[in-house]
Amino acid sequence: MERPGPASDPRLSHDDPLLDGLLILCRLHGCSVSRGTLSAGLPLPEQRLSADLLPRAAARAGLQGRLLQRKLASISPL
Structure with a gap:
């Protein structure tokens, strides 16, 4: 069986807004x-980074993250 190479790795090319946002934050x-470094080995539901996996992915870049639930109205519009 042939192992998929980087060009065929779905994590590198599919639409994943949360992963893309994390990449921007990392930069x-x-x-x-x-993308591959942040998501490799994570159990991605539907091949997308989920909110509960975001702290684990962020830790791979040396960042810390946590999940918070806030009402939309309580978030500052800046």
């Missing part, structure tokens, strides 16, 4: 990581 903090 803003000076972390040079890839």
